[in-house]
Amino acid sequence: QVQLVESGGGLVQPGGSLRLSCAASGFTFSAYPMNWYRQAPGKERVLVASITSAGGSTSYADSMKGRFTISRDNAKNTVYLQMNSLKPEDTAVYYCNVKKQGLNYWGQGTQVTVSS
DSSP states (O other), X not given: OOEEEEEOOEEEOTTOOEEEEEEEESSOGGGSOEEEEEEOTTSOEEEXXXXXXXXXXXXXXXXXXTTEEEEEETTTTEXXXXXXXXXXXXXXXXXXXXXXXXXXXXOOOEEEEEOO
């Protein structure tokens, strides 16, 4: 079965950096695009970044462009999200996602809190 396990969240000061990881199993990781979403308290879950199966193309939500970088290591079945210049409004639970055969699969999420 598909499993996605996020890690790397935590408390960081404004302007700081974090790198999130998502370890995937239960499917052919290298065959699927991967996504990072986030959900802030009281708000909908929104797409943060996406990466194609081979990692050759990425896309970002406008507010993350230039600050966040999505990458993947297909040998390790892992997708990453490097987050720089973090702002308080980046505070959210961050989720790894894969869409496989019409179904969405999610990890348990990792909390990122940006606060002084």
